[in-house]
Amino acid sequence: MMEKELELYLHIPFCVQKCAYCDFLSAPSDEVQRIRYMDALVKEIGGYRKKYHDDYRVTTIFIGGGTPSLLEENQIADLFHALQQTFQIEQDAEITIEANPGTVTEEKLAAWKSLGINRLSIGLQSVNDAELKLLGRIHTYEEFLETYRTARAQGFENINIDLISAVPGQTVESWSHTLTSIAGLGPEHISAYSLIIEEGTPFYDYYGECRKDGSGTARDCASADMPGLPDEDTERKIYEMTADLLAGYGYKRYEISNYAKEGFACRHNLGYWERKQYLGIGLGASSLIGHQRYHNTADLETYIYKVQKKEEIREDIEELSLSDEIEEHMFLGLRKTEGISVQGVLETFGKSIFDIYGKELEKLKSEGLLEVTADAVRLTERGIDVSNTVFVEFLDPVTD
Template sequence: MKKDLGLYIHIPFCVKKCEYCDFLSWNAGEEERQQYVAALLSEIESYREFAKGYRVSTIFIGGGTPSVLLPKQMEDILQKIYEIFELERRPEITVEVNPGTVDEEKLQCYKENGVNRLSMGLQSVKDEKLRLLGRIHTYQEFVESYELARKAGFDNISIDLISSVPGQTLQEWKEELETAAAQNPEHISVYQLIIEEGTPFYEKYAEHPELLPDEETSREIYLWTGKFLKEAGYEQYEISNYAKPGKESRHNLKYWERGDYLGLGLGAASMVRNIRMSNTKDMRTYLERCDKPKTMREDVQFLEEPRQMEEFMFLGLRKTRGVSKKEFKRIFGREMDMVYEKALHKCLENGMLLEHKDRIFLSEEGTLLSNMVLSEFLFDL
């Protein structure tokens, strides 16, 4: 019987790198983009034998900004995937798009080639905040792109927003989220700004936390977000993600539920049969070895059972429905209460975790302090 598989395809190009972004991406000319697409097609082709053991249920094309590619380039990538991999009857196929890089022709191409979900990088509805973040588009350009996507027939659209940006107040955030939700997308991701080392934002704000919303404001923003979106018909299903019923990101759920997924493209990460690995981040190496993936892998790690248990807990607890004791025993043959007796007792006792029937999940307070709570489930190996 074929195993379930998700595919992640990385497109490392963008028009301009945002001020907060530490992803593997840069602005590239048409020749470099075409070289990369050709290499990506070779890498996909190299998995022909591997693919025989799997059936793909989700595809996520991310970046960077995949929508900078020409329609023909995107078509070639998708058609090569369909040639090599068997897909389930109703797969979820997502492409990340950014306003200002997508038009009617591209959207029509996506639709004709099986894409049924778009993830749109809005980030803010206020033009001054978009400029601060280093985005290339205005809010009006987002609205135009969004309306084009609806006109093209996309009925499953996710939008990304960033909260707790410099100078933001709770009232400003309320106005932002109300405006964004009024567009009525099927899915909303809200990521609290993290100041990542090596970014322009790190240079500006790492030593000036007073320019960012304080801890209490960020807390209020987070709690109000969940309350407002619930009233607007969205269910929070993960720490940063909200969806209308049945519109959760099936691909992202694979990450949190430790399903198998294969990363294709520069720097793409995979988790297959409890082996975690990444492709090289060096473009020259990738172009030279794209047809022999084993020769360009980095950080290859087989997860022994203790690491698998850790991931089951700290990834699974990111979901609002948490983790199942029965599922833990089915996978590992051991009782969760025995393996994590101290951690569970401590976190249930201090109210960071809650228990209902078979499931353990974060409380509201536990969600706010999630990094601290999740660290309780790491073994001292």
């Protein structure tokens, strides 16, 4: 029997301090908490051997958080020992670890390299120290540069840098300076996300109410301590300049928020957008296995207790219908600039995309939001700008 592809995501829910915009499942921790959690994580991994070792081959591994680079070298080594004992990992697997400046040392980088980690994702967000401070980041731009240079010296040849646009007080000029500074360093990959004010974050407490007056801007919230968010015109200019500026440095936009040099698109994230099977390991981690989607418990003490007692940690197990899977295929696949393969839909679902979504495709094409050919369906530049509006059109597919 042919082995099936599998991606692994491992969640490390610890950070030095919570950023002002962050709604991820993460929090500050002490050494004892981290030791207890890592013991449970290793135990969870070991429990998957019987189900996954023989029938699956792991093509990508992503260690995210939180701040995985907080962990000691021996903790990451224990993690990899468990992974190697449990799964068949391909020799050329893409293996990523997220790292934040201020938590990375030369010793850690050398240890990660020796374990087979071959891709770093560094959370910078801005080259402007005032913006970093406002965002709640623990590092300066100079500390990032030190981390980046050390990673290169240790032989890392596949580095992503995360950036955030439309942050409070940002101007077109300051964003341009961030982009040109980072592109000039030559990382293989750049993720450029636009700030979203999420409920439950300090930024929402301060800026969220201002967006409820219908004005679409939170500039009225500006104070001596907290600058306002960029207005719509500034946001638009920031958004439009990103792809053009990065293209000039040799970066191709291959997904709505992601840019890579030739051959360096993130294989792990492409797997998500192409709905490959993935197993989420650790606190709150989500999985897509077969026709099931679920996530692990998000309560730390419950997670540790249940793993140690070999009790069920999965929650909200959902059996996906054909309609669910087609919808997801469209939402996720259209995020890629190459779009969705017409032949791929036929092979995956046994139905033509034109039979499933004929009216919707014609409508969106006539509005200039989709490019539709005999081979592929993809968002136009205008469609990318209003992608969420486009995605709504693909609810409730015709599957009869």
